[in-house]
Amino acid sequence: MNEGTGAVRELRAMVVEDEPDLAGLVASYLERDGFETTVTGDGAAAIDLARGVDPDVMVLDLGLPGLDGVEVCRRLREFSDAYVVMLTARTEEVDTLIGLSVGADDYMTKPFSPRELSARIQARIRRPRAGLGGPRPPSPTRGLRVFGDLAVDVAAREVTVGGRPIHLTRTEFDVLAVLSADPGVVVTRSGLIGAVWRTGWDGADHLVDVHIGHLRRKLGDDAVRGRYVRTVRGVGYRMGDGR
CATH class of the missing domain: 1.10.10.10 (Winged helix-like DNA-binding domain superfamily/Winged helix DNA-binding domain)
Structure with a gap:
């Protein structure tokens, strides 16, 4: 994520979840934690939105209709290193491994605690990182x-x-x-x-x-x-x- 010489921008999050109530709940926790949050229930739309939003965090449902979470994550990794938490309603280990194999950083199985999700994100997002493109600080x-x-x-x-x-x-x-x-x-x-x-x-x-x-x-x-x-x-x- 490339920033200019101005003030540090607000952290950005995307919630990609086709259950409106759950998406709204997760978004409310992220907004409470200071994130500027974008919500969508469509995988294909999520990719287009991510290019414009440039999120720091994406909470991504594995079982999206149409373009599923695995493919969304795969395409996201072509241009973003956002911290991705995969949500899955399926407990089989293979689903988790498939999700992680395309670049997800963490996963949670539904039903889950939004408070725990928030805590995990907060613990990880505090770590600085360099973006995928543009200038980086000198390397001591x-x-x-x-x-x-x-x-x-x-x-x-x-x-x-x-x-x-x-x-x-x-x-x-x-x-x-x-x-x-x-x-x-x-x-x-x-x-x-x-x-x-x-x-x-x-x-x-x-x-x-x-x-x-x-x-x-x-x-x-x-x-x-x-x-x-x-x-x-x-x-x-x-x-x-x-x-």
């Missing part, structure tokens, strides 16, 4: 972490492999930032959940594995080589040395 050397061809600039929230920029979602970057903070230390799955998702997380540890998988693919790594992210069986993950 003290914020640069290097592992072979992988460079993680924590201050600018930029990642490169062999000098090529790698676009990570907000959550993927946060996972990498936690692991790279102390490369010799193994971080457990519960430790990653506490550091990245923080408030009120009640999901299974497989959420971490899903995001690690996405991170490895984007970095050109895999579980066997573990050049950048290594699995420590039965414990968790740690950084590799890039070789």
